[in-house]
Amino acid sequence: MPELRLRRTILSVDDHELVRVGLRQVIGQHFGERFHVAEAHSLEQALRFLEERTDEVFLMLLDLNLGDTRGLAGLRLLSQRHPRLPIAVVSGSNDARVRDEARAHGAVGYFCKTGDTGDLKGLLDTIERAATGADAATDEAPATHGDALARSRRLRPGIRLSDRQVQVLELILGGLDNQAIAAETGLALGSVKNCVSTVFLAFNVRSRAELIGLFV
Known part of the structure; x- marks a missing residue:
């Protein structure tokens, strides 16, 4: 139980400040003081944050196109280094193929920044599930x-x-x-x-x- 109480941080990774501010405001409006939203503007900054404070983070919100990575490369790297951390993609692309490939690479959700209320509700539901451990990885060893x-x-x-x-x-x-x-x-x-x-x-x-x- 103490570990669950420590994990109250959502890491928002996006190179656009307006998007990060918007996500922080939406999360604050719906969840109040339950969660802390930390921010990173690049893949490198996100990796540094996780090296120091990974035990606090229960969910990452990741844009696929950052200044130092494009497409699924960032998602793959983060999933390899932090396989137990749920990652939800928040992207400007609504391409069904990209959505499917992101999920195939382990994303627990895929939400379009310009989407409708369905994307917003899905994002909020994903945050709630991750906070309660519903999307946490199992203790089983990964398959080779x-x-x-x-x-x-x-x-x-x-x-x-x-x-x-x-x-x-x-x-x-x-x-x-x-x-x-x-x-x-x-x-x-x-x-x-x-x-x-x-x-x-x-x-x-x-x-x-x-x-x-x-x-x-």
Whole structure:
């Protein structure tokens, strides 16, 4: 119980001050003095804050496009370094594909800054659930990519992938895009694309989000 009382901080990460101020005001209006809202304007600043005060934070509100990161890279890095911290994305994009991929990478919610009252209600509900521990990570050890591959074979018996395709699958599950996979493996970008297409075909999916969703 003492640990729950300490975790009353929401970390709002956005490079636009007006957005941070707006979120702080909305949270204050709905929750009063229950929570403290800390702020960071960059991924680097958020990481420094968590290094020093991670035990206080029960939820992060993260913009995907910051001055020092773009797209899902920031979400992936934060999830890797702080796997037990729930992260809700608050983004200017209402792209369904981005929303699905963010959720596939562990986001507990995705809310559009320019959305309707449904986005606002969803955000407030997510804050309440995170505060009560409903979205907290379990104590189970994270599955390895090898475990994920074994599960995939149970999902689709008889699946056949080469060693290289298995390696690409593992990197996709780790959140890497094609360019990063090419750098990691030393393959040409065209070869990476061919491997990714083969993996998609093997699992009968059309996107990274669908593929990752098989292993969640």
